[in-house]
Amino acid sequence: xxxxxxxxxxxxxxxxxxxxxxxxxxxxxxxxxxxxxxxxxxxxxxxxxxxxxxxxxxxxxxxxxxxxxxxxxxxxxxxxxxxxxxxxxxxxxxxxxxxxxxxxxxxxxxxxxxxxxxxxxxxxxxxxxxxxxxxxxxxxxxxxxxxxxxxxxxxxxxxxxxxxxxxxxxxxxxxxxxxxxxxxxxxxxxxxxxxxxxxxxxxxxxxxxxxxxxxxxxxxxxxxxxxxxxxxxxxxxxxxxxxxxxxxxxxxxxxxxxxxxxxxxxxxxxxxxxxxxxxxxxxxxxxxxxxxxxxxxx
Amino acid sequence: xxxxxxxxxxxxxxxxxxxxxxxxxxxxxxxxxxxxxxxxxxxxxxxxxxxxxxxxxxxxxxxxxxxxxxxxxxxxxxxxxxxxxxxxxxxxxxxxxxxxxxxxxxxxxxxxxxxxxxxxxxxxxxxxxxxxxxxxxxxxxxxxxxxxxxxxxxxxxxxxxxxxxxxxxxxxxxxxxxxxxxxxxxxxxxxxxxxxxxxxxxxxxxxxxxxxxxxxxxxxxxxxxxxxxxxxxxxxxxxxxxxxxxxxxxxxxxxxxxxxxxxxxxxxxxxxxxxxxxxxxxxxxxxxxxxxxxxxxxxxxxxxxxxxxxxxxxxxxxxxxxxxxxxxxxxxxxxxxxxxxxxxxxxxxxxxxxxxxxxxxxxxxxxxxxxxxxxxxxxxxxxxxxxxxxxxxxxx
Numbered sequence: 001x002x003x004x005x006x007x008x009x010x011x012x013x014x015x016x017x018x019x020x021x022x023x024x025x026x027x028x029x030x031x032x033x034x035x036x037x038x039x040x041x042x043x044x045x046x047x048x049x050x051x052x053x054x055x056x057x058x059x060x061x062x063x064x065x066x067x068x069x070x071x072x073x074x075x076x077x078x079x080x081x082x083x084x085x086x087x088x089x090x091x092x093x094x095x096x097x098x099x100x101x102x103x104x105x106x107x108x109x110x111x112x113x114x115x116x117x118x119x120x121x122x123x124x125x126x127x128x129x130x131x132x133x134x135x136x137x138x139x140x141x142x143x144x145x146x147x148x149x150x151x152x153x154x155x156x157x158x159x160x161x162x163x164x165x166x167x168x169x170x171x172x173x174x175x176x177x178x179x180x181x182x183x184x185x186x187x188x189x190x191x192x193x194x195x196x197x198x199x200x201x202x203x204x205x206x207x208x209x210x211x212x213x214x215x216x217x218x219x220x221x222x223x224x225x226x227x228x229x230x231x232x233x234x235x236x237x238x239x240x241x242x243x244x245x246x247x248x249x250x251x252x253x254x255x256x257x258x259x260x261x262x263x264x265x266x267x268x269x270x271x272x273x274x275x276x277x278x279x280x281x282x283x284x285x286x287x288x289x290x291x292x293x294x295x296x297x298x
Numbered sequence: 299x300x301x302x303x304x305x306x307x308x309x310x311x312x313x314x315x316x317x318x319x320x321x322x323x324x325x326x327x328x329x330x331x332x333x334x335x336x337x338x339x340x341x342x343x344x345x346x347x348x349x350x351x352x353x354x355x356x357x358x359x360x361x362x363x364x365x366x367x368x369x370x371x372x373x374x375x376x377x378x379x380x381x382x383x384x385x386x387x388x389x390x391x392x393x394x395x396x397x398x399x400x401x402x403x404x405x406x407x408x409x410x411x412x413x414x415x416x417x418x419x420x421x422x423x424x425x426x427x428x429x430x431x432x433x434x435x436x437x438x439x440x441x442x443x444x445x446x447x448x449x450x451x452x453x454x455x456x457x458x459x460x461x462x463x464x465x466x467x468x469x470x471x472x473x474x475x476x477x478x479x480x481x482x483x484x485x486x487x488x489x490x491x492x493x494x495x496x497x498x499x500x501x502x503x504x505x506x507x508x509x510x511x512x513x514x515x516x517x518x519x520x521x522x523x524x525x526x527x528x529x530x531x532x533x534x535x536x537x538x539x540x541x542x543x544x545x546x547x548x549x550x551x552x553x554x555x556x557x558x559x560x561x562x563x564x565x566x567x568x569x570x571x572x573x574x575x576x577x578x579x580x581x582x583x584x585x586x587x588x589x590x591x592x593x594x595x596x597x598x599x600x601x602x603x604x605x606x607x608x609x610x611x612x613x614x615x616x617x618x619x620x621x622x623x624x625x626x627x628x629x630x631x632x633x634x635x636x637x638x639x640x641x642x643x644x645x646x647x648x649x650x651x652x653x654x655x656x657x658x659x660x661x662x663x664x665x666x667x668x669x670x671x672x673x674x675x676x677x678x679x680x681x682x683x684x685x686x687x688x689x690x691x692x693x694x
Contacts, residue, residue, distance in 0.1 A: 188521075212316075221525065225519065228519065228520055229519075232518075245495070246495055271504075281415065282419070
């Protein structure tokens with residue numbers, strides 16, 4: 001408590017000395033300067049007008065600072081300022097504290113999100129990793145990474161930034177779907193080779209191994225075709241194909257939005273503008289043709 | 299001495315022989331591929347008699363008087379997927395040439411290459427717009443009140459729609475590999491199309507890219523279409539005729555115009571997903587496509603091994619139309635084989651010409667008055683060169 005009062009007295013004497021100096025400085029500065037020597041050679045009317053305007057503005061600013069300094073030198077005002085100054089360290093500490101707390105909270109959230117990646121992977125189990133890996137990736141991406149691209153943007157460029165984020169998001173989603181689609185397409189090749197090996201083992205045991213190399217190829221291609229037919233009829237394939245197409249189309253639409261933004265800054269019509277024009281031409285042509293037909297009937 | 303279970307020596311001998319053969323084949327193939335090759339397609343001369351936007355009407359005049367006496371003009375409507383050049387792929391195996399030799403006055407719609415400006419065109423614009431204008435033009439140009447209409451694949455579906463909406467203009471309807479019943483699990487395409495989000499697709503692409511559709515078709519049988527086909531090419535690349543015909547087919551198959559967005563959207567949703575056409579519930583331009591209005595004779599041809607339009611998708615039509623004169627013909631081939639295989643070449647066109655000839659006897663003579671009407675063409679008829687020897691026109 002005594003220490004606090006000591007601080008206040010110290011701030012008070014320092015402030016009083018600074019205020020006194022400031023008051024004298026503003027008063028001396030506010031005094032009129034040398035008259036119009038800088039504007040020598042200018043037309044008389046303009047010279048006078050310019051001098052007056054500048055000087056008036058300067059003097060009024062200086063007077064305002066001088067008044068403020070004088071007011072602050074009043075004992076009551078000095079007292080209030082001194083008390084406020086004593087509270088500054090506390091305010092700074094609280095501000096820094098809240099900033100750090102917010103930062104740590106965000107960091108904690110990110111760590112939690114990253115931590116959940118492991119939890120999600122566990123849910124699908126790694127014993128069927130080759131089958132589930134793309135689904136796991138898609139799930140992790142959707143739950144933990146995609147939200148970062150959906151954070152609302154601020155400011156003048158918010159719409160452009162959001163469209164860019166959206167494109168990146170859609171691109172990653174498409175890549176995951178496409179990778180799964182390719183994996184499905186590769187499965188029959190892998191399986192057909194295994195089946196061919198088994199078949200060859202059987203033929204070897206029976207001593208009926210084909211003598212012609214083309215027979216091996218024909219055997220393999222027949223097995224491969226059968227595997228593809230089985231795959232293509234499966235609901236899983238239809239679902240993956242549909243998902244791949246959907247994500248690809250979403251990505252293209254998002255990408256086109258960015259292209260529209262880019263094209264707007266160059267002197268060429270955008271696709272959207274051209275489409276509007278095409279639509280108008282289409283309807284006009286239809287109208288003209290109908291009129292032509294009606295006229296020829298008459 | 300006991301014979302070994304596995305004839306290793308024979309296998310090794312065959313391998314050595316194969317290696318020698320491959321060496322020899324590569325040498326010959328190199329001479330063939332570096333030499334002059336005739337890989338032109340659609341080489342039969344024709345005349346463009348009508349043009350509207352990207353759409354052209356090709357006219358192939360008969361080269362002889364046919365025995366079957368078919369005088370009524372025949373209009374062929376191809377699908378919007380791939381091009382009508384398939385009907386004139388190679389000399390000796392040309393549907394167009396066979397029709398000309400049979401004395402048929404043949405017209406064929408070339409849908410051209412849709413661009414982004416065509417994305418708003420619907421099925422209605424194709425059927426009640428372009429097709430109707432083309433058919434009116436032929437009717438006025440030739441003086442026939444009714445003409446014969448033949449559709450291929452999706453073009454067949456368009457012809458069915460047209461015949462139901464304008465029966466007064468069609469004398470006979472021929473549908474070939476034409477999907478009308480989409481509620482079948484026989485073809486993978488039908489299964490996949492049910493899961494396609496057509497709205498999202500068209501919103502993203504504008505028009506349906508031809509290359510993407512081609513990729514989808516390849517995926518229907520990747521073992522055969524992406525591996526075995528090219529292994530077959532490698533095995534026969536020392537045969538010049540084989541190489542020429544193989545490249546002709548490659549040229550045709552990868553010459554895929556985009557499909558106008560709104561047309562694709564409607565075809566997938568109304569046909570593949572809701573199966574409205576065969577139920578007579580599909581609407582074009584506000585008018586219902588009632589199959590019972592198809593009262594003219596109908597010949598329906600399809601392939602037993604067609605993986606794109608399986609028999610289940612094609613054969614139902616004749617039982618749903620209003621006509622009492624219908625015939626189904628199932629040929630022992632696939633989707634493209636109907637038009638290009640040597641075997642079906644001997645069956646396909648002769649069957650159609652004979653069938654038309656039998657119905658020609660009841661034909662009404664051309665009404666001379668119609669011919670005097672103001673002609674429709676936007677451009678004067680012009681002699682066209684045999685087209686597309688230099689590959690497909692850039693799409694965009």
